[in-house]
Amino acid sequence: MKRFILCLILATYSFILSSQELDSLQIQYPFAEPGTEVTRGIFGKDDRKEVKYATGFEEFVRATAVMVPKYLLVGDSHFSATSLRERLSYQFDTDRFARDVKFLDQPTIGNCTGFLIAPDILVTAGHCINTLEEANAYYWVFDYTSESEIVQDKYVKVNPQDIYEAESIIASHFDWENDIDYSIIRLSRKSERSPYRFRTSGKVSINTPIYAIGGPSGLPLKFSTNSVVKDNVPSNYFITNNDIFPGNSGGPFFDYRGWIEGICVRTAARRYNNDDEFTADYYYDPKCNCVRNVVFSNEQSVSVGSQAHIITEIPYSVLFKAVYENLEYAITNQINDRFEAWSVYEWIFDSYYANDFGRLEIAAIESNNRTALETILELTKEELTDEHSRLILNAALNSDTNDTLKFLLDSGLLPDSGEDYTYTLLQTLVMNNKLDMAQLFISYGADINAVTNGGDSLLHLAAQTGNKDMVVSLLKMGLSVNSKNYRKKRPEWTAKKNKHKSLSRYLKKVRKGKITV
Structure with missing residues (x-):
C-alpha cells in the first residue's frame, strides 16, 4: 500500500x-x-x-x-x-x-x-x-x-x-x-x-x-x-x-x-x-x-x-563530529534558525566531543551570539564542572563585555570557578587592569581575600600594575594597606619595585593615616 x-x-x-x-x-x-x-x-x-x-x-x-x-x-x-x-x-x-x-x-x-x-x-x-x-x-x-x-x-x-x-x-x-x-x-x-x-x-x-x-x-x-x-x-x-x-x-x-x-x-x-x-x-x-x-x-x-x-x-564519532560542526557553523555565522534546528541534538552540548574540541558556549561567546549562548547554557548550566565554568568565564573575560559576564554570573556560574588554576578570575582581572569587570565579580561574591602562591593580596596585584583607580577601589572595599606577602612586603613596596613611585608614596601615606580613602 x-x-x-x-x-x-x-x-x-x-x-x-x-x-x-x-x-x-x-x-x-x-x-x-x-x-x-x-x-x-x-x-x-x-x-x-x-x-x-x-x-x-x-x-x-x-x-x-x-x-x-x-x-x-x-x-x-x-x-x-x-x-x-x-x-x-x-x-x-x-x-x-x-x-x-x-x-x-x-x-x-x-x-x-x-x-x-x-x-x-x-x-x-x-x-x-x-x-x-x-x-x-x-x-x-x-x-x-x-x-x-x-x-x-x-x-x-x-x-x-x-x-x-x-x-x-x-x-x-x-x-x-x-x-x-x-x-x-x-x-x-x-x-x-x-x-x-x-x-x-x-x-x-x-x-x-x-x-x-x-x-x-x-x-x-x-x-x-x-x-x-x-x-x-x-x-x-x-x-x-x-x-x-x-x-x-x-x-x-x-x-x-x-x-x-x-x-x-x-x-x-x-x-x-x-x-x-x-x-x-x-x-x-x-x-x-x-x-x-x-x-x-x-x-x-x-x-x-x-x-x-x-x-x-556509521562510526559514532562521525555522527558526533557532524552534529558538533553544524552547530559550530551556525553559531559562528549567526545562522540562528539553523542553530535552532540542530539544537534538537541537545546531548552534544555536554558531550565528550564538546569537551575535547571546544565547548559551544565558548563559540557563542566568541561569536557574540547571545541567542545561542542562552539556549546552550539553559541546557548545560546544571551539569557544568568547575573546569568548564572557568573556561566559559575566561572566554567572557576575553570578550571584554560586562553584559555577557553578568549573564553568566546570573545563570549561576561561580565567580571563583577554577580552583586548580594558579590565579582566581578576580586576580586575573586585577592583574589585567579590568576594573569594571573586577567590581562586577566582587558584587557577585568573588573572594577579595584570596592570595597568590606568593601571598600577594589583590592590593599587591593592583600595585604591581600601577592602577591607582583599582587600588582605591580595593581599599574602599576594606583591603588592608598593611597586608604583607610571604616575603613580608607591603603593597607600597610592590608598587615601588615596579617603578610606580607615585602610587607607592600614595599607599605609604594611606598606611600612615596621612590620607583617608
Whole structure:
C-alpha cells in the first residue's frame, strides 16, 4: 500500500502524509545520543520525478551532489555529457525504447550520489569511494538538475562554486559480504547549503514512507517517492521499494521530515534473455526490439528491494563530529534558525566531543551570539564542572563585555570557578587592569581575600600594575594597606619595585593615616 497521497494543487506537487497513517507508525526518537536506546530498478510504476517538484524538500535537493569524473570537466564550468538515449543506444545497439523509459534526452555525467551532513562533510557509499586515491579522480557537483544549462547539446554548464573536491576521507568501509558500505568525505571547503539532519538513535520503522534524491544512471538529480520501509530486521541495513538506479548509490534515503535514515547502497537485479549477467536498470527486450526498464512488482520488494546502509551504523564519532560542526557553523555565522534546528541534538552540548574540541558556549561567546549562548547554557548550566565554568568565564573575560559576564554570573556560574588554576578570575582581572569587570565579580561574591602562591593580596596585584583607580577601589572595599606577602612586603613596596613611585608614596601615606580613602 502506498503511504503518500500525491496532491495536485495550483499545478505544483506537494506530498502529504495522512494523520491516520502518522498515528499508526511506531516512530522511534531519532535525535538521542548515538548508542543510546530509544544500482536499483523500479517497483511498480516509475515514481521518479524532477527535483523541482520536490516541494518542501528544496534544501535537501541543494544538499545533494553527484560524483563526476574529473576528466569530463572542460575549462572551469563545463562537463562533457552524453544523453541517456545515446548511452543506451550504444549499450544495446538499438534506437528503440519502451514508452516507460524516462529522461532519454537528458545528459548523463554522474557515477554516484552523495549528501551533506555538515558544511564540508559528505556521505556516500563505500563502493563509490573507499580511499582518497579514488576520491581524487572525481568532483562533487551540486545543483545538477534538469534545469542545468546545456551548451551545444554536449556540455552541462555548472557554476564553478558548485564544484567541490575531496580533501580527506574521515571514515570508510566497504564489505559486501557483511553489508557494510559507507564513506564519509571531508570536502575541500565548506558549503553554505543546509545539510541534512540524520537519525542518531533508534531505528526506522516498518512502513515508514521513504524518499530518495539522486542521479540515477548519471542523470540530473531525481526525486523518488511513493515507497516505504519493507524490512528493518537486519542490523546494518533496511529494505525499501524505492525506485532507484545505478547512480543513486551513496544518495540519501530520508523520511517525510527530512531525517536521513540510510545511504542508498544496493538494488535488486535480474537476468534477462538467458544472459549470464544481472541488470538492475535497463535491458534489451527482443519482443519489441527495444530497451525497457527493469521492473519488479511491489510484492517482490521485501525479498529484492533497494537496500540502504543504516545511518546509525556509521562510526559514532562521525555522527558526533557532524552534529558538533553544524552547530559550530551556525553559531559562528549567526545562522540562528539553523542553530535552532540542530539544537534538537541537545546531548552534544555536554558531550565528550564538546569537551575535547571546544565547548559551544565558548563559540557563542566568541561569536557574540547571545541567542545561542542562552539556549546552550539553559541546557548545560546544571551539569557544568568547575573546569568548564572557568573556561566559559575566561572566554567572557576575553570578550571584554560586562553584559555577557553578568549573564553568566546570573545563570549561576561561580565567580571563583577554577580552583586548580594558579590565579582566581578576580586576580586575573586585577592583574589585567579590568576594573569594571573586577567590581562586577566582587558584587557577585568573588573572594577579595584570596592570595597568590606568593601571598600577594589583590592590593599587591593592583600595585604591581600601577592602577591607582583599582587600588582605591580595593581599599574602599576594606583591603588592608598593611597586608604583607610571604616575603613580608607591603603593597607600597610592590608598587615601588615596579617603578610606580607615585602610587607607592600614595599607599605609604594611606598606611600612615596621612590620607583617608
